[in-house]
Amino acid sequence: MKRLGLLRHAKSEEDQSSGYDFDRELSAKGRRAAEAMGRHIGKKVAPFDRILASPARRAQETLNIALDAMGKAAPVDRIEDRRLYLATSDSIDEVVAQLGGDADSILLVAHNPGLEDVVLDHVPNDGSSRLRDIVAVKYPTGAFAILEFDIDDWSSIGGATARLISLTRPRDIDPTLGPEIAR
Incomplete structure (x- = not known):
């Protein structure tokens, strides 16, 4: 049995002074969401053995803030891989397998759409997963999901089916972190 936690970077600023998407930093709301998600993960989820992360600024900021909030539950084995920046589901599977x-x-x-697609590609669309249906509508910034795979080795992840055992969005923890409502 293998467990894969998927944390989408938190809300980022729309523009970056460098002009490069890779350099976009978190917004104030994104920083609050990353901290809330880190606290949630630290309290509700068994510690992870390894971290694989996009090196993009918003992903790294999300991870660093979340790890600080996790405290002792934070994993120590951390690998940044450029292939995870705006990766497809197949690319994510490849990185995880390797x-x-x-x-x-x-x-x-x-990032999305890769993380959303990992869920949609691995969790069967048979109507039995209400959480999958939510992901199919939107996997918002800062969202965290856990997939369980009945595999013995990560090299078998490609094409494997999984169970989506949890999905937490920032607004599930703190309603002020939900979508902006136009007035």
Whole structure:
């Protein structure tokens, strides 16, 4: 049994002075959401053995803030991989297969649509998962999901089915972190 946690970077600023998407930093709301998600993960989820993360600024800021908020539950084995920046589901599977090693659980911090597609590609669309239906509508910034795979080795992740055992959005923890409502 393998467990994969998927943390989408928190809300980022729309523009970056450098002009590069890779350099976008978190907004104030994003920083609050990353901290809330880190506290949630630290309290509610067994520690992860390894972290795989996009090196993009917003992903790294999300991860650093979340790790601080996790406290002792924070994993120490951390790998940044450029292939996770705006990766497809297939690319994410490839990175996990190559870098998962002997870890039983991995926290992956990256971007959409790749993370959403990982859930949709691995969790059967048979009407039995209400959480999958939510992901199919939207996997918002800062969202955290846990997939369980009945595999012995990460190299088998490609094409494997999974159970979506939890989905937490920032607004589930703190309603002020939900979508802006026009007035």
